[in-house]
Amino acid sequence: MIGLSARALVTAARRAGLAALALDLFADMDTLRLAAKSVTLRRGRGLTIEAADLLDQLARHIGPDTPVVLSSGFEHRPRLVERLASRFSLMGSDARTLRLLKQPRAFAELLAELDIPHPRLFEREAPAGVPALAKRVGGAGGQHIRPARRVSGRQRYLQERLPGRAVSALFLGDRRSARLIGFSEQWCDPAPGVPFRYGGAAGPIQLEPPMEHAIAAALERVTNAAGIAGLASADLIVDGSRWHLIEINPRPGASLDVFDHPPLPPLLRLHLEACAGHLPAPPAALPPPRAAGLLYAPVPFTLGAEPLPEWVADCPPQGAAFRAGDPVCTVFATGDSAGQARSAAQDRARALMSRLICADGAAG
Template structure:
């Protein structure tokens, strides 16, 4: 059954914001930084999430890392109240019907079900991009034309674990997107339903496994973006925000290449780059999300590398084998499970964070910490087996 750190003496309405997602620790950290008392509901209730939030409710896990809609609605009815702003993180990309139910019963602050469907239905999304003249890969509902390289993706999929090279989609709920060579970059931005405002750019990379060659690995930023990208992209995202009613903090996944850029995907929610951008000189990103949803876009310059701007990197550390955590993880690890937690092979153990004077140093420090954690877990596993 779901567990809760609820204080029975705490009166209803004692929260400033309700945060929901598969893993909502990043949102909880942003809420703490903004001075907001947060009720958090996610699948893990990690130790650092409990330290950051006023209350944490662990939700029931379904189908690997999917939220159980019935349990979520039950726990929100029990703990949240309808007047407190509700902010959604990851886990709703393939569930516009659930988002519609949440909006009907609670004070949802962010993009609604219609916007989510327009952005996450690949055919509708490609149609919007084509109508707006925004460069994007071609979409194929069933089979790619001869000679066209393509990726198979799950409708509403997140995290990259569902993506593979293919010429034919496996059936309902899957589609093909033309493969575009280039460099993977993410743009963090805000939208108010009519306009968009760019905040920062980051680089992304994969952590491939035998069964998931495009599994999400991590991100680092801020990175420089040239004017030939920034101004057209800002205009494109504003036109897209107006067309689909996009609101709040969001990210755009791009491929940069010699001929320009392609927009691959838009995630209409706060995401993984909270770990690298929710820090000075930017204000708390959750506060910016709430303001943007109320129609107030900030007058902030684009965050770029330079004096006073620390480069940050964050990566997911995946368990190389089934393991049981015996000791507390280091302070530079986030999403920290409690000692004694069992983790299956290939599942994420934690997020590893690092910083540096530039992106290269931040990523080198991150790699050293990843290696340290790998060796420590391998040593612990061998000791447990003896």
């Protein structure tokens, strides 16, 4: 299980009855507890995994037939994915799929060919009166997104900004067909300079049946064209009866925290089966509403000795120091609806952050 953070994958592996080797940048306390073994990878420039260290650690710890599952951190690195696939048993979408889905121009052209509604891309400058967003190629987490009229540079692109709410569709692909699992709604946690910082997700939610069917059909077409394998998520903007496909992440992601619960079977098992060419039947029922929100440090502080609540994941070790804006942990909550679960998670996050800052101040 490899990613910038492998905790969600390791949690999914434990639920599926699998012993997981976790390789990531953080080695959070719950990752250490849940994994059979955890390896902390060297960090490259920015928040990236150093390729040479990753390949070396895999060669030390696993054989060529051990399944390797990737999460975040590989969206903009198809060459590294190719190297992994040539040496290990990669269970997931390949480098060709990444190049089709994570290069904005290629993705937009694919959606146009498949007659799937999507936002326009602009070469250098948005037309007068058209709101637009500047994004980084391969970016994740929303911190790279800014409102903009123009953009320059190979690693930035300009996309039409559409009105509506952010919805994510979790699905499985077997490289030919897709199976929709469910929808969740995302929210932003804006801060100075990062107006679209990812805040969390809550679900499951329901859309109007005709829209759900249209989105499922679109995911089927994209999966067949791009060869999506295993768990993936599609980011959508939904505005009344209209919807647009914004992005596809062809990997297990944050939706695991919302959906990987009874009565659904273990999603990592379904991921491995889909990669082997076997799609499950449509789910008969979905889990109760649940939210998973990221907690960011509003000011610098150091984590004290008090244990974090049981409804927290991605738990850092005692003494971890955070700068303003750093992610601290993930906060879970349930409710009678996705909206209630989201509100409960946000209330918990605010109360926990206040407590952590006060404890640090008292300690100082």
